[in-house]
Amino acid sequence: MSPIPEFLSNAVQKIFFRCAIVTDVEALTGHFRLVTVAGPALIGETWIPGQKVQFHLGNLVTRTYTPTAWNPDKGIAQFLMFLHGNGPGSDWAASLQKGDPCQFIGPRSSLNFADIKGPSLFFGDETSIGAAQALASSNTGNRQAHYVFEVSSSIESEEVLRRAGLTNTKLVQRTADETHLHEVDKLLASTATSLGLPQWILTGRAQSIQTLRKLLRARRMLFSKLNVKAYWANGKTGLD
Numbered sequence: 410m411s412p413i414p415e416f417l418s419n420a421v422q423k424i425f426f427r428c429a430i431v432t433d434v435e436a437l438t439g440h441f442r443l444v445t446v447a448g449p450a451l452i453g454e455t456w457i458p459g460q461k462v463q464f465h466l467g468n469l470v471t472r473t474y475t476p477t478a479w480n481p482d483k484g485i486a487q488f489l490m491f492l493h494g495n496g497p498g499s500d501w502a503a504s505l506q507k508g509d510p511c512q513f514i515g516p517r518s519s520l521n522f523a524d525i526k527g528p529s530l531f532f533g534d535e536t537s538i539g540a541a542q543a544l545a546s547s548n549t550g551n552r553q554a555h556y557v558f559e560v561s562s563s564i565e566s567e568e569v570l571r572r573a574g575l576t577n578t579k580l581v582q583r584t585a586d587e588t589h590l591h592e593v594d595k596l597l598a599s600t601a602t603s604l605g606l607p608q609w610i611l612t613g614r615a616q617s618i619q620t621l622r623k624l625l626r627a628r629r630m631l632f633s634k635l636n637v638k639a640y641w642a643n644g645k646t647g648l649d
């Protein structure tokens with residue numbers, strides 16, 4: 410597809426996107442960046458943990474990320490970005506530096522963690538750790554959340570989870586033949602049983618979510634409340 414003429418792109422940008430400044434970029438491990446953005450456009454926003462933000466990469470191309478936290482008084486939000494290395498969003502996140510301007514739409518509806526009242530069971534991958542942090546931040550009282558992640562590098566993700574202060578986490582290393590999803594299935598099933606009737610939150614790669622739903626259904630696992638949001642899919646770009 411030919412690029413959109415610059416004058417048109419500029420006009421649409423001004424109408425649809427809001428501006429902020431990248432105020433901090435922390436390289437957590439090789440593939441993760443903790444990015445802080447700030448500006449008057451973020452002040453006074455009502456942020457519901459689980460919501461998404463779409464960042465403008467240029468030429469009206471956007472990619473979606475989940476605020477891990479949002480301070481509406483100070484106008485600051487934070488994002489945990491995974492650099493998978495195979496797309497413009499990943500390249501953009503890798504290139505971000507303190508002082509860079511950025512443009513965004515949101516926060517917009519995606520998952521709604523404010524609605525989760527009892528124990529919850531969260532599945533995802535590297536792209537979901539930010540959402541898991543948002544869930545943890547919305548967990549008050551004795552609501553309990555447990556997290557299972559499929560990851561490419563347990564060492565890297567363990568470090569990121571430790572930095573995020575997430576507890577009740579289990580990591581399963583991906584395998585090329587996807588057999589690791591059987592381990593994920595077992596972990597989810599045993600954790601769900603120990604929690605009673607948790608609310609389920611399934612995020613991350615579309616194909617993993619699909620396989621796990623099949624495996625869990627085959628066990629006659631009861632999904633009392635199921636929240637599903639695929640964050641990316643093999644063979645697709647800019648899923649949201």
Ligand SMILES: Cc1cc2nc3c(=O)[nH]c(=O)nc-3n(C[C@H](O)[C@H](O)[C@H](O)COP(=O)(O)OP(=O)(O)OC[C@H]3O[C@@H](n4cnc5c(N)ncnc54)[C@H](O)[C@@H]3O)c2cc1C
Pocket residue numbers: 461472473474475476488489490491492493495496497498499500519535536537539540638639640641642643644645646647648649
């Ligand atoms: C609601 C929502 C919230 C999200 N929140 C976050 C977040 O907080 N942090 C975060 O890091 N990501 C998050 N994502 C995922 C992120 O938007 C996708 O990974 C997106 O595809 C990245 O864009 P890209 O330009 O790098 O790759 P694309 O151009 O979209 O895809 C290029 C290729 O890369 C592959 N690909 C995409 N993502 C991955 C991946 N993770 N691992 C391996 N291959 C991949 C695609 O299958 C495709 O083949 C979220 C997505 C959604 C929909």
